[in-house]
Amino acid sequence: MAAASTDQVDFVNGGTRLFGIVGDPIAQVRSPEMVTWELRRRGLDAVLVPIHVFEAEFDAVLPALMRVANLDGLVFTIPFKRRACALAASLGAQARAVGAINALARGADGRWHGEIFDGLGCVEGLQRAGVAVRGARVMLVGLGGAGTAIAAAFAAERPASMRLFDLDAAHCGRVAAMVQAASPVTEVEVGPPVVDGVDLLVNATPVGMLDDPRLPIEAASLPSSLVVFDAIVKPEVTPLLAFAASQGCRAIGGREMMRGQIARIVDFLAATRRG
Amino acid sequence: MAAASTDQVDFVNGGTRLFGIVGDPIAQVRSPEMVTWELRRRGLDAVLVPIHVFEAEFDAVLPALMRVANLDGLVFTIPFKRRACALAASLGAQARAVGAINALARGADGRWHGEIFDGLGCVEGLQRAGVAVRGARVMLVGLGGAGTAIAAAFAAERPASMRLFDLDAAHCGRVAAMVQAASPVTEVEVGPPVVDGVDLLVNATPVGMLDDPRLPIEAASLPSSLVVFDAIVKPEVTPLLAFAASQGCRAIGGREMMRGQIARIVDFLAATRRG
Numbered sequence: 251m252a253a254a255s256t257d258q259v260d261f262v263n264g265g266t267r268l269f270g271i272v273g274d275p276i277a278q279v280r281s282p283e284m285v286t287w288e289l290r291r292r293g294l295d296a297v298l299v300p301i302h303v304f305e306a307e308f309d310a311v312l313p314a315l316m317r318v319a320n321l322d323g324l325v326f327t328i329p330f331k332r333r334a335c336a337l338a339a340s341l342g343a344q345a346r347a348v349g350a351i352n353a354l355a356r357g358a359d360g361r362w363h364g365e366i367f368d369g370l371g372c373v374e375g376l377q378r379a380g381v382a383v384r385g386a387r388v389m390l391v392g393l394g395g396a397g398t399a400i401a402a403a404f405a406a407e408r409p410a411s412m413r414l415f416d417l418d419a420a421h422c423g424r425v426a427a428m429v430q431a432a433s434p435v436t437e438v439e440v441g442p443p444v445v446d447g448v449d450l451l452v453n454a455t456p457v458g459m460l461d462d463p464r465l466p467i468e469a470a471s472l473p474s475s476l477v478v479f480d481a482i483v484k485p486e487v488t489p490l491l492a493f494a495a496s497q498g499c500r501a502i503g504g505r506e507m508m509r510g511q512i513a514r515i516v517d518f519l520a521a522t523r524r525g
Numbered sequence: 526m527a528a529a530s531t532d533q534v535d536f537v538n539g540g541t542r543l544f545g546i547v548g549d550p551i552a553q554v555r556s557p558e559m560v561t562w563e564l565r566r567r568g569l570d571a572v573l574v575p576i577h578v579f580e581a582e583f584d585a586v587l588p589a590l591m592r593v594a595n596l597d598g599l600v601f602t603i604p605f606k607r608r609a610c611a612l613a614a615s616l617g618a619q620a621r622a623v624g625a626i627n628a629l630a631r632g633a634d635g636r637w638h639g640e641i642f643d644g645l646g647c648v649e650g651l652q653r654a655g656v657a658v659r660g661a662r663v664m665l666v667g668l669g670g671a672g673t674a675i676a677a678a679f680a681a682e683r684p685a686s687m688r689l690f691d692l693d694a695a696h697c698g699r700v701a702a703m704v705q706a707a708s709p710v711t712e713v714e715v716g717p718p719v720v721d722g723v724d725l726l727v728n729a730t731p732v733g734m735l736d737d738p739r740l741p742i743e744a745a746s747l748p749s750s751l752v753v754f755d756a757i758v759k760p761e762v763t764p765l766l767a768f769a770a771s772q773g774c775r776a777i778g779g780r781e782m783m784r785g786q787i788a789r790i791v792d793f794l795a796a797t798r799r800g
Contacts, residue, residue, distance in 0.1 A: 257784065258558035259565065261536050264575045265552040276595060277540040283533035290534065299574060300539045302594040314589030320551060320577040509532065 269298040273327035276302040323355040323519040338364030347402040369403025371511025383407035397454030405432035458488035474498035544573040548602035551577040598630040613639030622677040644678025646786020658682035672729030680707035733763035749773035
């Protein structure tokens with residue numbers, strides 16, 4: 251009798267706990283490789299798999315998926331971050347401020363808790379790079395999903411000042427009010443994307459993504475004391491980051507935010523029940 | 526900027542196709558390691574994960590799960606092999622004969638097709654060991670789920686004769702009629718678990734499993750020309766197989782059936798659509 255012991259893989263078995271990332275489309279996501287790596291690095295027998303749910307099927311599929319007994323958590327990406335809030339029995343402070351979640355985990359009591367880590371990942375990535383948001387003078391450009399989450403996470407750090415810019419002036423005003431409410435000590439203003447009197451410039455717009463050669467700010471030069479963070483992941487060196495480096499500035503890319511976010515998401519997911 | 530390229534695993538990504546094994550309980554199953562190994566050996570970017578669905582949740586969860594767009598197929602184990610038939614738009618010949626499925630795959634037309642490979646895996650495992658069922662005189666002991674599937678798969682091979690034994694006499698009679706209808710050339714009889722005039726003895730009862738020291742047959746000795754197959758996977762050498770070997774018989778264990786079944790299931794699953 252030949253043993254079957256070599257005809258098998260070592261990364262999944264009957265006892266493996268499941269996590270998923272839900273999106274539409276799904277093929278472009280990086281969480282399966284990165285979150286699974288981090289779960290395993292922590293010694294957990296777990297895997298995060300891609301789960302492609304068509305937008306029109308979301309309400310029919312998700313509540314049933316959440317009844318799978320060895321599924322301990324879900325990550326949400328485009329276009330589900332807002333809708334996914336309705337699946338959570340409770341929301342974290344960031345999720346309440348932003349109105350969206352990107353992670354949902356089953357607690358010890360069996361109830362599902364939601365939170366968003368886009369902004370917290372940015373703070374974590376900056377911290378890992380030795381850059382503190384607390385007490386800094388910040389210019390944040392772009393208040394879409396990621397930018398709004400960054401604003402909420404930055405507010406929790408109590409920066410000295412925060413200038414916000416977005417093409418949607420009404421939304422910009424709402425985010426400014428949210429930041430001010432969360433951090434009364436911060437000087438909050440809405441204004442153009444310039445860098446005078448700023449320590450930390452954050453780009454959360456898609457300007458500079460892929461082959462876009464534009465800059466998201468209006469500036470002919472940058473003070474070398476400025477730290478420039480760009481949330482874009484591809485390319486790794488955006489036109490803004492290249493410009494910042496040419497001006498002697500510290501330049502930090504979207505991968506640091508992604509790594510910070512992965513770490514925070516795994517903290518959140520790994521705290522779920524083992525049933 | 527540190528590259529994130531090392532902080533990732535290489536066995537799952539956003540484009541990975543999903544398969545699952547559904548059961549209650551689930552931790553004991555071996556398909557995740559074995560089917561995933563075979564899928565990857567064939568060059569497919571795919572993984573089979575354990576999916577624990579409580580018995581009472583089956584009807585609520587499965588139809589929704591089947592709407593996940595990158596899920597191409599499911600394997601079913603205890604206690605769902607019979608109920609899962611209702612999920613299939615069409616059933617294979619073995620599934621119709623047995624009234625159960627253990628695999629469900631999405632076809633190119635988006636419809637789900639079900640089949641059972643328990644018996645086909647046994648035939649495949651015997652073939653790999655150089656043992657033909659066609660023309661053989663068979664004694665099959667035990668007609669539970671696996672035994673009934675083995676009876677159906679053996680019938681398709683047209684053995685010379687087939688003697689069946691099960692403690693449930695009424696079920697035994699129904700299986701005998703099914704075998705006779707599928708293979709009119711086979712001499713079918715219901716009778717005690719003895720080995721006179723038999724070329725191939727198959728045990729599909731749980732007798733001899735784990736620490737059970739009993740034999741599933743009534744025999745003080747065995748002819749050395751007899752081939753003995755035991756469907757039990759643990760232990761690898763059952764009391765029956767040890768006895769067979771001591772009598773100079775060819776002894777083949779459940780792992781060969783499992784390997785044959787994995788191969789046939791992956792043939793079936795890998796033919797599904799890539800959406």
